[in-house]
Amino acid sequence: MKGFALGQYYPADSVIHRLDPRMKVIAAILYIVASFLCKNFFAFVLLVVSALFLTLVSKIPLKILLRSIRALIFIMIFTAVINIFWFTEPDAEPLLAWKFIKIYRGGLFNALFILVRILAMVIGTSIFLTYTTSPIALTDAIEHLLRPLAKIKVPVHEFAMMMTIALRFIPTIVEETDKIMSAQKARGADFTTGSLMSRAKALIPVIIPLFASAFRRAGELATAMECRCYHGGEGRTKLRILRYHVRDFVALFVIFLFVGGIIAINIFGAKYGWVYTM
Amino acid sequence: MPLIDIKNLSYAYREEEGEPISVLKGIDLSINEGEYVVILGHNGSGKSTLAKLMNMVVDDYEFAQGQILVDGIDVLSEEITDDDVLNLRKTVGMVFQNPDNQLVATIVEEDVAFGPENLGIPHPELRERVDRALETVGMSRYAHHEPHRLSGGQKQRVAIAGIIAMMPRVMIFDESTAMLDPIGRREVIETLEMLNREKGITVISITHYMDEAARADRVIVLDDGKILLDGTPAEVFAHKEKLRAAGLELPQCTALCYELMAKGLKLEGPFNTPEQCAEALTRAYRRREG
Amino acid sequence: MSKKKKLMAETELASAEIIHPAEDPKLRLLNVSYIYSKGTPFEMKALDSVSLDIHRGKLTGIIGHTGSGKSTMVQLFNGLTTPTSGKVLLDGEDIWAKPKEIGKIRFRVGLVMQYPEYQLFEETVSADIAFGPKNMGLSGEEIIERVNEAASFVGLPQNLMDQSPFDLSGGQKRRVAIAGIMAMRPEVLVLDEPAAGLDPQGRRAIFSGIKRYNRETGCTVIIVSHSMEDMAEFCDDVVVMAHSKVLMAGSRDEIFSHAEKLEEVGLDIPQITRLALMLEKEGITFPESLYTVGYATEAFAALFDLGEGGGV
Numbered sequence: 001m002k003g004f005a006l007g008q009y010y011p012a013d014s015v016i017h018r019l020d021p022r023m024k025v026i027a028a029i030l031y032i033v034a035s036f037l038c039k040n041f042f043a044f045v046l047l048v049v050s051a052l053f054l055t056l057v058s059k060i061p062l063k064i065l066l067r068s069i070r071a072l073i074f075i076m077i078f079t080a081v082i083n084i085f086w087f088t089e090p091d092a093e094p095l096l097a098w099k100f101i102k103i104y105r106g107g108l109f110n111a112l113f114i115l116v117r118i119l120a121m122v123i124g125t126s127i128f129l130t131y132t133t134s135p136i137a138l139t140d141a142i143e144h145l146l147r148p149l150a151k152i153k154v155p156v157h158e159f160a161m162m163m164t165i166a167l168r169f170i171p172t173i174v175e176e177t178d179k180i181m182s183a184q185k186a187r188g189a190d191f192t193t194g195s196l197m198s199r200a201k202a203l204i205p206v207i208i209p210l211f212a213s214a215f216r217r218a219g220e221l222a223t224a225m226e227c228r229c230y231h232g233g234e235g236r237t238k239l240r241i242l243r244y245h246v247r248d249f250v251a252l253f254v255i256f257l258f259v260g261g262i263i264a265i266n267i268f269g270a271k272y273g274w275v276y277t278m
Numbered sequence: 279m280p281l282i283d284i285k286n287l288s289y290a291y292r293e294e295e296g297e298p299i300s301v302l303k304g305i306d307l308s309i310n311e312g313e314y315v316v317i318l319g320h321n322g323s324g325k326s327t328l329a330k331l332m333n334m335v336v337d338d339y340e341f342a343q344g345q346i347l348v349d350g351i352d353v354l355s356e357e358i359t360d361d362d363v364l365n366l367r368k369t370v371g372m373v374f375q376n377p378d379n380q381l382v383a384t385i386v387e388e389d390v391a392f393g394p395e396n397l398g399i400p401h402p403e404l405r406e407r408v409d410r411a412l413e414t415v416g417m418s419r420y421a422h423h424e425p426h427r428l429s430g431g432q433k434q435r436v437a438i439a440g441i442i443a444m445m446p447r448v449m450i451f452d453e454s455t456a457m458l459d460p461i462g463r464r465e466v467i468e469t470l471e472m473l474n475r476e477k478g479i480t481v482i483s484i485t486h487y488m489d490e491a492a493r494a495d496r497v498i499v500l501d502d503g504k505i506l507l508d509g510t511p512a513e514v515f516a517h518k519e520k521l522r523a524a525g526l527e528l529p530q531c532t533a534l535c536y537e538l539m540a541k542g543l544k545l546e547g548p549f550n551t552p553e554q555c556a557e558a559l560t561r562a563y564r565r566r567e568g
Numbered sequence: 569m570s571k572k573k574k575l576m577a578e579t580e581l582a583s584a585e586i587i588h589p590a591e592d593p594k595l596r597l598l599n600v601s602y603i604y605s606k607g608t609p610f611e612m613k614a615l616d617s618v619s620l621d622i623h624r625g626k627l628t629g630i631i632g633h634t635g636s637g638k639s640t641m642v643q644l645f646n647g648l649t650t651p652t653s654g655k656v657l658l659d660g661e662d663i664w665a666k667p668k669e670i671g672k673i674r675f676r677v678g679l680v681m682q683y684p685e686y687q688l689f690e691e692t693v694s695a696d697i698a699f700g701p702k703n704m705g706l707s708g709e710e711i712i713e714r715v716n717e718a719a720s721f722v723g724l725p726q727n728l729m730d731q732s733p734f735d736l737s738g739g740q741k742r743r744v745a746i747a748g749i750m751a752m753r754p755e756v757l758v759l760d761e762p763a764a765g766l767d768p769q770g771r772r773a774i775f776s777g778i779k780r781y782n783r784e785t786g787c788t789v790i791i792v793s794h795s796m797e798d799m800a801e802f803c804d805d806v807v808v809m810a811h812s813k814v815l816m817a818g819s820r821d822e823i824f825s826h827a828e829k830l831e832e833v834g835l836d837i838p839q840i841t842r843l844a845l846m847l848e849k850e851g852i853t854f855p856e857s858l859y860t861v862g863y864a865t866e867a868f869a870a871l872f873d874l875g876e877g878g879g880v
Contacts, residue, residue, distance in 0.1 A: 457765055525768060
């Protein structure tokens with residue numbers, strides 16, 4: 001647990017790392033929208049190219065990127081398989097027919113499209129958000145972007161404060177869990193054998209002290225925050241100032257160009273009847 | 279006029295049921311600007327409650343009686359305003375025992391900025407205060423580190439920087455060395471003494487380590503909610519039996535000197551630190567040798 | 569005897585030079601290394617081929633800075649962590665000989681971790697102390713007997729036994745946690761900073777309770793602490809850790825006669841010892857090393873020819 005690091009932030013010096021976190025949140029949203037817009041083969045080609053481009057520019061090693069994909073591999077295969085079997089094309093000849101199972105060319109393509117779409121979304125969001133933006137910068141960005149909502153009494157500042165404190169204390173609590181588990185093991189607690197029920201029961205000596213300690217920490221932290229004049233978000237200044245740079249607008253322009261490109265391909269595709277190929 | 283003036287202060291709290299439990303019983307205490315005061319007492323002597331009252335961070339004021347004036351602010355007054363409370367906390371900064379439970383942010387410099395941010399300090403002053411505070415405690419190198427990777431002493435120094443950045447006139451250390459190893463303790467003590475000597479900040483340090491008390495200008499011993507002793511370390515250490523009754527122990531060398539004097543050896547004090555004791559014993563030895 | 573032979577064979581095999589060797593040690597570390605987070609950027613060597621004996625029935629103090637490897641060492645003693653290499657021998661037997669039965673080792677080597685009061689969870693003090701014995705599968709009567717015995721060692725009054733541990737003071741909670749391990753009647757009792765954060769009274773109470781436990785049960789006790797003054801007063805043997813290795817180990821007399829060496833690695837020596845070193849520079853020497861007020865008073869009284877008539 002010594003090397004515990006929260007999130008998947010991968011420190012590197014790339015253009016994407018240097019972008020304003022607010023811009024990255026917007027970019028991630030636009031990227032997801034774009035991947036849903038893709039309607040034909042060529043739009044998907046552009047999507048794949050863009051994902052490769054992002055990977056290259058972000059300087060995130062492929063090995064690390066693949067890790068976040070691995071976590072979703074089951075879902076991806078599952079949706080793809082479902083699509084292959086569910087797809088029916090009334091006019092077309094199935095590629096394969098066996099009893100009630102019919103596989104069409106369109107089904108294969110659809111499955112492929114969905115795979116590409118999920119892959120692109122995962123790569124896009126993890127590159128824009130998790131890998132290149134520290135959790136704290138992300139919290140900051142979300143607070144800024146949601147700030148207009150504070151006018152209609154949405155507790156944006158409080159939400160951001162909660163996020164910050166959670167981020168601050170997760171490593172501490174993880175370490176503490178480790179310690180309490182060791183302490184109970186030293187008293188003969190067994191967390192690894194027995195039925196599911198007895199294993200769940202074995203966790204009681206861990207969970208109760210953990211809660212007691214979390215409450216104690218919360219109380220002490222609240223006192224310390226009060227002592228440091230915390231009185232809500234009103235009249236607060238911030239050390240970290242978010243400033244848009246030229247590169248942020250360039251990035252936004254590129255993203256818009258990309259979304260525009262996908263829309264254009266879709267329009268052309270509709271006109272010439274492209275779906276799976278030209 | 280003293281910076282902190284406490285008159286006939288009593289305090290009790292009530293558990294869910296039953297009689298209120300008395301913690302402080304008639305405290306009279308004034309502390310002047312620039313003093314370095316150590317408050318001693320065993321666990322449960324009321325020393326932490328006293329500190330918390332000075333900063334208005336106890337939970338319940340139902341059984342608080344008497345008067346606490348901090349820089350003219352009447353803490354226990356009914357008419358105290360929110361602005362008064364903010365001013366009070368700006369004047370009196372507090373560092374607590376557990377370094378983990380007082381750091382708010384995930385980056386050192388952002389944590390130091392937390393107090394001034396709350397006070398609405400604008401840029402560029404905010405930046406300057408944070409940088410200066412980190413420099414003062416010698417933690418500039420760690421400005422961009424995550425607090426949970428620091429040592430206990432380092433965390434505590436970050437906590438101190440967070441208070442300094444609010445530019446208080448008084449700093450209360452509520453057993454801030456109790457959870458630290460000897461190196462961490464030394465770091466914190468050196469920092470708090472430097473703040474007192476070089477920055478002129480009034481320091482009130484609550485502890486049960488006698489060797490920390492030996493270095494202060496003034497030592498106050500609390501026992502059972504009352505002030506038992508109040509004076510220079512030498513004056514206080516002379517009351518060995520009273521200290522023992524209050525659950526405290528003299529520093530080893532001081533105890534040795536008093537023990538030897540009781541056996542008839544003539545020694546000239548003070549005997550607060552090992553250095554002073556060594557000097558006194560050397561002098562006595564030389565005198566004997568003629 | 570065969571056990572001893574086997575032990576010697578093991579030691580020879582490891583060709584390790586044991587520090588502070590004993591003929592029949594309770595615990596022996598043989599070339600033990602431990603590496604944290606191996607293969608990650610956070611990799612750190614916490615122990616570097618340590619070979620050390622812990623003497624049977626003694627109260628051994630382990631001192632060293634945070635990060636010197638002492639906390640890792642205590643977790644190796646009871647098998648909470650597995651050594652990266654090397655062996656931990658309890659009564660001459662490798663504790664990891666049967667990894668599945670490591671739980672039994674944990675009953676034989678009881679470990680009280682740092683700030684153990686945070687592990688309390690039961691509804692009553694006695695139930696919490698009984699948690700360990702219950703996990704050992706003991707009978708109800710035996711458990712009650714052990715709980716009471718442990719409570720008396722740490723000085724917990726009977727009227728607290730039915731209270732919730734969460735309602736006690738910090739010092740009392742600490743005692744409950746220590747009693748919880750003592751009640752398992754381990755052959756070796758290991759305590760990591762048992763008095764951290766307590767006031768002088770609480771500290772003294774805990775240390776004297778532990779000492780009494782050691783003397784009355786004959787059980788081997790190991791205490792890890794920063795407080796040299798407490799170590800000097802209560803321990804028989806002292807092990808000094810520095811930079812993931814054992815710097816020295818021996819009887820406390822031996823160790824405190826090397827006070828300069830302790831200061832060199834930045835450890836706090838007892839005030840009295842520091843005083844003696846300062847006086848030595850002035851040419852005032854003592855026949856023995858000084859580390860407790862009691863010894864020092866006698867030594868100075870002899871130096872200054874103070875009679876007993878002077879009163880106390």
